[in-house]
Amino acid sequence: MAHRVQIVGATGYGGLGILELLLAHPDFEVTSLIARDEAGRRIDEVYPHLHGRTDLTVDSVETTPVGTNCDVVVFSTPDGVSQGYAAALADAGMRFIDYSGDFRFASTDDYAKYAARHPSIADEAHGAEALLGRAAYGVSELNPEGVAAAPIVGNPGCFAVGIILGLAPLFQDGLVGDEGIVAVDGLTGSSGAGKKPAPLQHLSHLNDNVIPYRVLSHQHVVEADLTLGRLGKANGAQVDFIPHLLGTTRGILNTMHLRLTQSASREGLLERYREYFADAPFVRVLDTPPTLKGTLGSNYCDISVFVEGNRAVVMSSIDNLMKGQSGSAMQNLNLMFGSAQTAGLDRTPLYP
Amino acid sequence: MAHRVQIVGATGYGGLGILELLLAHPDFEVTSLIARDEAGRRIDEVYPHLHGRTDLTVDSVETTPVGTNCDVVVFSTPDGVSQGYAAALADAGMRFIDYSGDFRFASTDDYAKYAARHPSIADEAHGAEALLGRAAYGVSELNPEGVAAAPIVGNPGCFAVGIILGLAPLFQDGLVGDEGIVAVDGLTGSSGAGKKPAPLQHLSHLNDNVIPYRVLSHQHVVEADLTLGRLGKANGAQVDFIPHLLGTTRGILNTMHLRLTQSASREGLLERYREYFADAPFVRVLDTPPTLKGTLGSNYCDISVFVEGNRAVVMSSIDNLMKGQSGSAMQNLNLMFGSAQTAGLDRTPLYP
């Protein structure tokens, strides 16, 4: 019997993404869509490309409370929202995944570092501190057993997924020098910012443009620093991150520069990466540089490494709405409910 | 001595466009920028690409009333705004150009047809009826003497410019059959909708997309119908117009299908077009189909004509922010103040 899923925040791109994946999944069933803004409308009116794919209607949280008629809740909501529902859900034994930073951190100290960088939640205490320790951080590849067992999964930030997967083998092996400093230029499509109209995402401004923003201050870096810095032989990490907004819709390509603690050959590193990700069905280690479109519409993370003397450059490509968001959530749901990791996610990237 | 210009609505794309043209013009000087939203900020803070080009600061209409310290006012404002200032300006002998539909029509009857199609002004009476007869419609090529002499110029709608110039020779000669019906597909970049964030112009929605809108109901068609239908031997016109929003920033390409009243050769029609526009420095009659980028950043209107039996297809390309807006306004200002039509407008399109 299909596992029943409720999506909260169903009308944003995150809600749309997981809805589409679940509609095509043999083991899951979407029982309700909750959203603040479009309650009462059919979801295929909100998103006409869904015409004929589903009859679901958007409900308000007043008519369909969070946790109703489901086995798991997916929160595709801003920071701070799921915190408010967490205790009640936990008490009821209901599992949930959250897309925001609410449950990505194992302690209030870690969370505080993140919150400090996030204008909308700076200086606010976490609303469900006691549950932080029960949440698993959802970069599926790093902790599949943890995710499988967790009552709560904190789905990772889109930039963090590509950075963490791209650097994990090197931090694991203690190969990153300079006290773990990595210079990262992240290139992202506009969809990571959601569908709300805003000056930065206005086509006349962004089309054909590249716009660096939150220079050295993006909040996703906190989870990358904490996660990478605690892997294996790692002893801290510090990602100097410059996000660049591109005039395209989907995709994140991270280019990461670092100094190795010991010399290594490119072939040796690629081999190590392939070994490290041997059981990860969505990580592809390539001989050639990954491209943004090489992962479009799929759940893949494509990675390659280049070396010059004691310096290495790692590049990773993901679809920010798939592996960077709903694809990771689907992968985590698969882990949580015992399906194959690839169930419902076995998609070739859309090319050309 | 330079003619002094005040720009009202200076922080939109229309205000920006005429500001840039005037800053580079030998005969004009911008003395003030008026806007509601950014008063007190330097215009190069609002638009960083202007850094180093001007020291002008945006004023509110409270501190710098409309008509202050200038020889002419350019209203780059929504429908209904200039109507409110028109009488006072006319009384003071101040000339002005308006970008909206307020002064594009010679009579209240004509204006009513336009207003009926325009959600924001439907059913509102014109606020300066008495002045309609003193305004010239500013498709510069059709009426250069009228524009030169007029105290008020109604700058044309962006779609209308390309449609009117593309069809004028045929209507002039009475060559359009089917009672003047022309089927027009207009393709436009996003900038015609201005800089205000909106769902239709969100990059994630519009990038790589084509979105037909206001199907058979766009308000610009009214001025095209009225203007074309009264040219030379014409006896009415009816443009069936489908605007299509493209995922690009600038440019309008209109493809126009019609039936000829009498057979004609392609060569003959091209020759007639060249003759008709012999004195129009910005109309280029091409042997090949015009392209959208072929006029980018310039004031050109590129036109070509194709014939199949008794049916003709005319295509025209303009930059919607230049010939479709500020370029036409600059050309009209040149006419009004006795400069050469091409003064300040002698620009090669930006290619590639």
Place this chain on the structure above:
Amino acid sequence: MAHRVQIVGATGYGGLGILELLLAHPDFEVTSLIARDEAGRRIDEVYPHLHGRTDLTVDSVETTPVGTNCDVVVFSTPDGVSQGYAAALADAGMRFIDYSGDFRFASTDDYAKYAARHPSIADEAHGAEALLGRAAYGVSELNPEGVAAAPIVGNPGCFAVGIILGLAPLFQDGLVGDEGIVAVDGLTGSSGAGKKPAPLQHLSHLNDNVIPYRVLSHQHVVEADLTLGRLGKANGAQVDFIPHLLGTTRGILNTMHLRLTQSASREGLLERYREYFADAPFVRVLDTPPTLKGTLGSNYCDISVFVEGNRAVVMSSIDNLMKGQSGSAMQNLNLMFGSAQTAGLDRTPLYP
């Protein structure tokens, strides 16, 4: 047991498209990839986005002759190629689908009209005349039984699919006046021209551009004219077609203007369209104008109709590489081998 498919011309976008669909299809298996240019290379080297999806290697026709080890051949090849193999395949009882114009026409007369418009084959006689009568024209919706039974299917041209589906109900009912003349502006992404580098498809030229081409002379119109003009009460059709190349990769949006023989309401026409396509799982009749991205990556054809007096405008949107090419081929293969039409094609469009 899976039906075995050989793809000839496997390294172009058409071959890639059907390969991807077949790899994900439960009822089919790709047994060989034939191509001239990349023989000996793995297909995931040619297309890195396929990394991990298949181990297939490209063969030359010398090492793997056409028709080897398969139940059906898909020719994704230029005009003229499949003609040369057709007789041998027919003799061997091997069915095939062809993407070119070789088998879209039921008679040499019809084919001659098409060939006359096609520079590369003008004035060449068809190489397998005797087989034309055994081929079915593969707009699946118009002739599903014919396709199911045919030994040869002529897969339709990308523009033709959208035009024919958009206009079929009106021609069927004899509603198109003006002797069947329809003015059509087609907007297409670059991928229809294939992957071969060419000046028109160079990004620096095409990005942000709109380029009309083959004005009133595109060869796809011939199959639209012939097909529509013979439907139900229709008495000939003449599509005045202007293709416009856009600076985007995928998708075709056709806007079609025509005069009705009798007045009709918009609601009535939409109702008629819904009835006409009641059994067509991939045609969606929308209340709102279709958009280019609304069908991206899917096999849908989205259609809407608008009416003004006795004039109608029909718009249709398809993904040119799916419903316009490989998706239709897959749908036809499903019909030919008794699978559900939607098998392997049940995909939501990629949005945003």
Place this chain on the structure above:
Amino acid sequence: MAHRVQIVGATGYGGLGILELLLAHPDFEVTSLIARDEAGRRIDEVYPHLHGRTDLTVDSVETTPVGTNCDVVVFSTPDGVSQGYAAALADAGMRFIDYSGDFRFASTDDYAKYAARHPSIADEAHGAEALLGRAAYGVSELNPEGVAAAPIVGNPGCFAVGIILGLAPLFQDGLVGDEGIVAVDGLTGSSGAGKKPAPLQHLSHLNDNVIPYRVLSHQHVVEADLTLGRLGKANGAQVDFIPHLLGTTRGILNTMHLRLTQSASREGLLERYREYFADAPFVRVLDTPPTLKGTLGSNYCDISVFVEGNRAVVMSSIDNLMKGQSGSAMQNLNLMFGSAQTAGLDRTPLYP
């Protein structure tokens, strides 16, 4: 009297760029266009956007030898071409500018480092060694007097311009630690690769894509390393450079990560940059991150600096066809012939 210019390689984007600038320049006149491929055609047939702007026809070098009827030659040609003409021109006292790497290096040793990275010229000896010492490297801001006096100017590589201007103040002051290592991610539009159709620049492949290439091996880095490493207190430079091809036409944005030898405040560095470029009319030091479109169509180089502890990030934006190529060439021609640096270059970026 206007200085007469001959353009060799006139039909590429580089030749087109300098032609357009010279046509609008009061002090220069183009007397001939030389190219191999389009000899005999009007240049406005090759580039229809030039319709009405010039009557010039493309000549072959056979009919119009290099150096004919001119005061200066601009070579917009591949590596190796101008070397062959250099001696004859020098003997005749004819000055020239070259767009390739032929005259960017002061010694054969330096040139050899560059040539080694360049597939088409690797292992070839320079054809005019004796003249290397008489050429000035044409980053105008670093050496205006040298350029003004030089008989030969080696116009810089597009990536090098943005990297050198962005880092010059720091290297000048000896502030770059880590032995001068700088990690640079360069983002570029497609036009830097010229107009020749190629797989990488095919719209279907590049649109919406990001494609890293020549990872850590791009030849432009050699001139950046040599130039920066010899500035003021600098003691060598090593740029770890990853170029990324974007799906847009124009522009280069470089993001550059380095470690400072001593702590510095952001304000202090910005102030130093403003002082350093006080006499450079085309360098704009911004408080906010530069954007790609912020310099489009102009000769500006926009720069900003950010600091975190002892680490700095510098970003610079140029139009690769202007400041990165023809704009720099025009600026150098102005210096060589005594015009103001800004003559013919006083253009506002095209925005939106």
